[in-house]
Amino acid sequence: MALVLNGQIGLVLDHQPARGETWLLEQARSHPQLREYLKTNPSVPRRIRRAAGRLPDSEAAESPPVPLPACPEPSAAPATVPAAPPPSRPLRERLLDRRSDPQLTAADTADIRETRRLWGLAARHPLLPLELLKWLDEQRPYGEARETLLRRLEAGPMEEEALLDYAYRGSWEERASVARNPALPGPARLGLTADPDWWVRAAVAENPNSEPGELAELAHDADHVTVREHVAAHPHTNAPTLLALAADGDPAVRLQVARNPSSPPEALSLLATDERYAVREAVAAHAYAPADVLDDLAADANERVQYVAQLRRSPLSLARAQQALETRRRNAKLAVAVQEAPGEVLARLAGDRNPRVRAQVGLNPFTPADTRTRLLADPVPDVQRVARASDPTTPGTELAALPLFDARVREGLSSNTSAPDALLVALSDDPLRDVRLNVLLNPTAPGGALERRLPERPMRPVIRQHPRYAQVRTKLHDLEWQEVTQPDVSAGALAALGQSDAPRVRRQVARHPATPPETLELLVNDPDDEVRHGVVSREGPLAFVAQAVLAQDPSARIRKLLLRRPDVDPAALRVVLRASHQDEDILVDLVRHRHATPELLSELAGMASTEVREAVARDPRTPDTVLEELAVDPQASVQRSLFRNPACTPALLRRLANHRHLRLEVAHHARTDGPTLEYLAHDAAYQRFLKVNRWTRRLPFADHALLNRWRNWSRRRASARALSDVLLLSAVIAHPAATPRAIRMATRLDHPNIREAQASRRRLAEYSPQEFEGQAAAGVHSQPISPPMERGHMEDNHG
Known part of the structure; x- marks a missing residue:
């Protein structure tokens, strides 16, 4: 009956006449399993299936089952050992089911050995016992059994002893298949790396x-x-x-x-x-391709390279991601899988036929939880490991047991919040920068992992953002101070140290002569005043970009120090001016600055501060138009400052002579010209008196008492005016540039100061012209004349 249940009913009917159709039906009445088999199995002849279907169920239920006899096997166990219960399915059906163990009994093995028609079916079953596969391979060398045996050795479940036996004593094909088996022990795999056959070594x-x-x-x-x-x-x-x-x-x-x-x-x-x-x-398409490499490949001559690189360089929209998937190219899918792609796109990529694409989806932190759960059951071990390493629900003990050779596994573990502390500390020393960076970004990373990365400058900005940064802050500051005070510190190191959160480190970077300009441009915006002070007071050049920021610094001290730099840009002075309208000291320094331009001085001349306008009035670089405006300034001190300007012109002095309180100073000024001196000595009322007096002298009654009385009265008034201006008239007389007309007008008063001025002028006339000019330049004439000691009188000696 075992042959019947194993699908060999035709063999029984052909070779066992005593066990025909009638005998089978009688047996089926007492054996429900056989009855059901005869009713439903397509290998049973149709007439027997119909007859079995007409058998009543009650008879089969009332009759107790009788054990079916088993076919003897030449190599069967002794009679004393009880036989195993027969399988519930026929042999042929079990051999056709390639996904489950056929559970062959000794009788089944004997049937396969005796029935050639079963050899091909059994040779294709991946879970057939090895001994039977080897026997089938011997019967038909290099046939289907050989292929199944090699696949079994490569990936099928096997005992360690069998694997080692094939690894040491098998053929080159068998050794190569065993070399690919994940269950092969490490020593045996290491031994196969030196195998004489290159195919075996390639299989390892x-x-x-x-x-x-x-x-x-x-x-x-x-x-x-x-x-x-x-x-x-x-x-x-x-x-x-x-x-x-x-x-x-x-x-x-x-x-x-x-x-x-x-x-x-x-x-x-x-x-x-x-x-x-x-x-x-x-x-x-690689996840670890540097940014500069992607920039270069985005301009590659090949369109496919360009497309993949451009996918990596810009954020992905849903439409663009789907368009990339429609290309059906693996590299385009990888370029999508490594980025922040939409969840539905990542779910679609999780079913891709390429294991590397699926593994990358499992590593992506934006992969939905249900998609990651699906990847945990992936048939490829590498995909499973990556998904398990990235899954925060994986227990810590399982995470610690994962092999760390695959960079994707290490990257997934480094960002997993469930990873044990010891594992994160070990991964903090990983040779791959992305793994080390993920450890620092992991909020559960212990302080020991952070401390191990302190010497790595590119990692420090990330360390400072870590929730446990306070545990290593002091050590980091001390380490940075040691680095920045080294005499041979490089420009790159100074650029990294310029981002320190320790003010003393940033101050030292700001003062260092080797600090690159880009770092200084960042430090000029530092919130610490001492850091900005270090920048503005450092030796060496300072770029205009940094100067422009310092020129509008909120601290007047910083702006004042900027003006003292020898390399300050003239354009930065205008920025200082706009930021310092209320700082009088800075405005004065701007006026006196050696790089002050005429345009800057013109703006400063409009400041409300009197001291600033005085400084502008004294500056020889001030334009003439501005000086003319300052000549009418409401503050006399500003007007007087013009006298100290080396660029003060005679025309400007002529304008200043209109102010009565400045006339004496104009008369003393070395650059006052003759017409201006004439203007200062001129008395219009006295000039009219002389004209009228000359006319009255021609009259018949020229000596009339009334006329003489008028003449005396006019002279007294003119004498009083001249006496009040005696110092002015004396200065005009003594001035080297005085014209004869100015001298005649100034000597109308008979006064000791006038006579002293005349004597001084005669002494100057005795010098040569060059000496005369030297005396004038030396200011001999500019000394004020003593005030009058007695009243003088007018002389009518002006024709």
Whole structure:
């Protein structure tokens, strides 16, 4: 009956006449299993199926089941050992089910050995016992059983002893298949790396559990390029080995390095200039491709490389992501999977046929939770590991047990908030910068992980943002102070130290002569006054951009120090002016600055401060138009400041002579010209008196008492006016530029000061012209004449 239930009913009917149709139906009455088999199995002849279907269920239920006899097997166990219960399904049906164990009994094995028609069916079953597969392979060498055996050795569940037996004593095909089996122990796998057959060594490089040391040894294999190609494609290959393979002479090896998810940025930078566009395209799709490399590839001559690089450089919209997926190109899908893509796009990529795309989706922090859960059951071990490493619901014990050779696994663990502290501390020393950065960004990272990364300057800005930064702040500040005070500190180090949150470090950076201009441009906006003070008082050049910011600094002290710099830009002075309208000291310094321009002085001349306008009036660079405006300034001190201006012109002095309180100073000024002196000595009323007096002298009654009385009265009035201006008239007489007419007008008064001025002028006339000019320049004439000691009288000696 076992043969019948195993699908061999035809064999029983043909070779056992005593066990025909009637016997089968009688047995089916007492055996419900056989009855059901005869009713439903398509291998049973139709007439028997119909007859079995007419059997009443009650008879089968009332009759107790009788055990079915089993077919003897030549190699069966002794009669003393009880036989196992027969399977519930026929043998043929079990052999057709390739997904479950066929559960062969000794009788089933004997049937397979005896029935040639079952050999092909059994040879294709992946879970057939190894001994039976080997027997089938011996019967039909290099047939279907051979292929099934090799697949079984490669991936099927096997006992360790069997794996080791094939690894040490199998053929080259069997050794190669065993070398790919993830369950192969490490020592046996290491031994196969030195196998004489290159195909076996290449198979070791395909084992998903191969370790970096084994792969590094295989990377030196020069026997066949396939070995190096498999090493270059393995995610467990370490960064130094991949960097060496990136310069391999075979393009297939370089392509695999560009596709390897563990390839370091240095190798990708090297491959970004590869002559083959497929290599460059793979680099553009790589998650660790540096930003500058992507910028270069975005302008690549090949359109496919351009497209992938441009996908990486800009944010993804839903429409653009879907358009990239429609290209059906793996690199375009990878470029989408490594970015912040919409959830529905990532869910679609999680079902992609390429394991690397699925693994990248599992690593993406924006992948929806249900999609990540689906990836946890992925049939590819690498995809499972990456998804488990990134899943925060994975227990810490499982995370700690994951192998750390794959860079994707390490990256997922480094950002997982459920990762144990010891694991995060270990990952903080990872050779891959992205992994170290993720540890610092992980809010659950312990202080020990942060402290280990303190010497790494690019990581410090991230450390400062960590919730546990307070634990290492003091150590970081001390370390930065030691670095910035080194005499040979580089410009790059100073640029990094300029971002320190320690004011004393930033102050030292600001004062350092080797600090780059870009860092100084940042420090001029520092909230600490002492840092900005360090910038403005530092030795060495200071760019105009930094000067412009310091010129409008809220601290007057900073702006004042900027004006003292020898390299201050004239344009920065105008910025200081706009920010210092209320700071009189700074405005005065602006006027006196050696880089002050006429335009700047013109603006300063309009300031409300009298002291500022005085300084502008004294400055020889002030334009003449501005000086003329200051000549009518309401403050006399501003007008007097014009006399001290070396650029004061005679025309300006003539204008100042209109102010009565400035006339004496104009008369004393060395650059006063003759017409101005005539104007100062002129008395219009006295001039009219002389004219009228000359006319009256011609009259017949010229000596009339009334006329004489009028003459005396007019002289007294003119004498009184002249006496009040005696110092002015004396200065006019003594001035070297005085004209004869000015002298005659000034000597109308008979007074000791007038006579002394005349004597002084005669003494000056005795010098040569050059000496006379030297005396004038020396200011001999500019000394004030003593006030009159007695009243004088007018002389009518002016014709």
